[in-house]
Amino acid sequence: MSSPLDLVRADLRGFAGYKSARSDRLEGSVWLNANESAWANAGDDAGRARRYPDPQPAKLRATLAELYGCAPEQLLVGRGSDEAIDLLVRALCRPGDDAILTTPPTFGMYAVNARLHGTRVVEVPLIDDTAGWRCDFNAVGDAVEREGVRLVFLCSPGNPTGSSLPLREIEALATRLDGRALVVVDEAYGEYSESPSAGTLLQTRRNVAVLRTLSKAHALAGERIGTVIADAELIDVLRRCQAPYPLPASCVAAAERALEPVARAATAAAVRTSIEQRDRLVPLLGRLPGVRQVYPTRANFVLVRFDDAQRAFDRLLDAGIVVRDMRAAPGLGNALRISLGTPEQNEAVLDALAAQVTT
Numbered sequence: 347m348s349s350p351l352d353l354v355r356a357d358l359r360g361f362a363g364y365k366s367a368r369s370d371r372l373e374g375s376v377w378l379n380a381n382e383s384a385w386a387n388a389g390d391d392a393g394r395a396r397r398y399p400d401p402q403p404a405k406l407r408a409t410l411a412e413l414y415g416c417a418p419e420q421l422l423v424g425r426g427s428d429e430a431i432d433l434l435v436r437a438l439c440r441p442g443d444d445a446i447l448t449t450p451p452t453f454g455m456y457a458v459n460a461r462l463h464g465t466r467v468v469e470v471p472l473i474d475d476t477a478g479w480r481c482d483f484n485a486v487g488d489a490v491e492r493e494g495v496r497l498v499f500l501c502s503p504g505n506p507t508g509s510s511l512p513l514r515e516i517e518a519l520a521t522r523l524d525g526r527a528l529v530v531v532d533e534a535y536g537e538y539s540e541s542p543s544a545g546t547l548l549q550t551r552r553n554v555a556v557l558r559t560l561s562k563a564h565a566l567a568g569e570r571i572g573t574v575i576a577d578a579e580l581i582d583v584l585r586r587c588q589a590p591y592p593l594p595a596s597c598v599a600a601a602e603r604a605l606e607p608v609a610r611a612a613t614a615a616a617v618r619t620s621i622e623q624r625d626r627l628v629p630l631l632g633r634l635p636g637v638r639q640v641y642p643t644r645a646n647f648v649l650v651r652f653d654d655a656q657r658a659f660d661r662l663l664d665a666g667i668v669v670r671d672m673r674a675a676p677g678l679g680n681a682l683r684i685s686l687g688t689p690e691q692n693e694a695v696l697d698a699l700a701a702q703v704t705t
Contacts, residue, residue: 347524347550347551347552348524348525348552348553349552349577349579350528350552350553350576350577350579350580351579351580351583352525353438353496353525353526353527353528353553354437354438354580354583355437355438355439355440358437358583358586358587359583361583361586361587362586363585363586363587363588364590366380366398366401366590366591367379367380367381367398368380368398368399368400368401368590368591369401369590377397380397380398382396382397382398383396394595395595395596397595398591399591399593399594399595399598400593400598401585401588401590401591401592401593402422402423402585402593403423403593403598403602404418405602406423406593406598406601406602406605407421407423409602409605410423410558410573410605413605413610414543414545414556414558414573414575415543415545415546416545416548416575417578419578419581419582420548420575420576420577420578420581421573421574421575421581422573422574422576422581422584422585422588423571423572423573423592423593424572424573424574424588424592424593425570425571425572425592425593426559426561426570426571426572427455427532427534427557427558427559427561427572427573427574428455428459428572429572429588429592430557430572430573430574430584431455431456431459431499431530431557432459432463433574433584433587433588434497434528434530434555434574434584435459435460435463435465435497436463436587437580437583437584437587438496438497438528439460439463439465439496439497440465441463441464441465442464442465443494444465444466444494444495444496445460445465445466445467445468445493445494445495445496446460446465446466446467446468446495446496446497446498446499447467447468447469447470447486447489447490447493447495447497447498447499447527448467448468448469448470448499449469449470449471449472449481449486449499449500449501449504450469450471450472450675450676450677451471451472451479451504451506451507451672451675451676451677451678452472452499452501452504452505452507453499453501453505453532453534456499466493468489468490468493468495470482470485470486470489471676471677472504472507472509474677477642478507478508478509478641478642479504479507479508479509479641480509481500481511481515483515483516483518483519486498486519487519487522487523490523490526490527491526495527496527496528497527497528497530498519498523498527498528498529498530499530499532500516500529500530500531500532501531501532501534502516502531502532502533502536502539502544503533503535503536503538503539503643503644503645504645505532505534505535505645505647506647506649506670506672506675506678506681506683507641507643507649508641508642508643508644508645508647508648508649509641509642509643509644510539510541510644511531513541513542513544513546513547516529516531516544516547516554517547517550517551520547520551520553520554521551523553524551524552524553525553527553528553528554528555528576528580529551529553529554529555530554530555530556530557531544531554531555531556531557532556532557533545533556533557533558534557534558534559534561534562535562535563535644535645535646536558537562537563537564537613537617538562538563538617538620538621538624538644538645538646539644539645540621540644541644543556544556545575548575548576548577552577553577554576555574555575555576555577555580556574556575556576557572557573557574557575558572558573558574558575559571559572559573560572560601560604562646563613563616563617563646564604564605564613565604565613565616566600566601566604569597569600569601570597571593571597571598571601619689620646620686623686623687623689623692624643624646624648624686626692627648627686627692627695627696628640628642628643628648630696631648631650631684631696631699634696634699634700635700636652636653636654636657636658636699637650637651637652637653637699638651638652638653638680639651646685646686647670647683647684647685647686648683648684648686649672649678649681649682649683650681650682650683650684651678651680651681652680652681652682653680654680655671655673655679655680655681655682658682658699659671659682661698661699661701662682662695662698662699664698665694665697665698665701667691667694667695667698669682669683669684669685669695670682670683670684670685
């Protein structure tokens with residue numbers, strides 16, 4: 347089994363990055379090493395904001411490692427999953443030479459980060475059939491070998507499709523691409539999937555990375571806390587490529603509170619309610635006139651095709667309900683993505699869509 351360091355850009359393998367004033371683990375009572383203000387801001391009641399934060403807070407990393415079933419050294423915390431995507435592209439892909447692979451329709455930030463970095467984007471579209479969206483793993487493997495792909499981005503459950511990818515297929519792909527590409531599995535909606543995480547593959551497959559976030563199930567979208575889980579050697583490289591102080595202290599504190607036992611129990615209950623609402627909403631949407639197709643979903647949203655998507659979008663908006671218009675995405679010219687809300691909000695969606703055929 348190859349080392350993931352073989353996939354890192356050759357010019358970055360010995361890259362030391364920037365060593366900040368908080369990088370060294372020093373003990374002291376008078377801190378004069380970071381050119382911080384000696385006086386707190388008048389608006390900072392606690393007087394803590396004048397200090398630079400810990401780049402990788404040990405307590406938060408340990409808690410997240412326990413949550414996701416990995417070792418702390420296999421985990422890097424950053425500003426949402428978006429930063430992790432950017433770090434992976436930056437560390438593994440040479441601008442103007444290497445490529446990433448995506449499986450559209452999928453999360454747009456994979457391609458955005460690649461293009462901003464001068465990296466080619468190879469696409470292997472998902473297959474849309476009566477059972478939902480599925481990935482052609484053989485075609486993905488062939489494209490990687492043919493196109494010089496260094497990063498494969500798989501989204502499971504997919505955004506906007508809602509489909510989960512079989513873990514055995516991900517493992518087989520990683521085995522095939524050992525020494526050639528890193529398989530990145532974005533599990534932003536993993537808590538809703540009721541499926542094992544691809545993080546379990548790290549025990550045997552060093553060329554797998556997993557993206558997780560506190561933005562969805564843990565309801566901390568405003569705090570911007572995301573995680574990449576990977577081989578410890580690769581995590582060390584990504585850390586050296588990361589900005590010196592990526593995590594605001596206030597966001598770290600909010601994340602630590604949100605991961606305490608009582609809060610985690612409440613999160614689990616909310617996820618169960620969302621799953622119950624999802625299982626109720628999908629068949630009810632499918633019975634509405636004007637609805638062409640409702641895709642099976644393992645996430646906290648539903649992808650729906652309409653006979654007249656504009657009319658459905660307008661009826662929802664008239665009722666004060668904002669959903670995601672997916673019609674600009676390839677192959678989704680008549681589709682809307684509807685996030686799961688509270689039971690009352692979901693009922694309002696059904697009422698608004700039912701009303702579109704009576705007016």
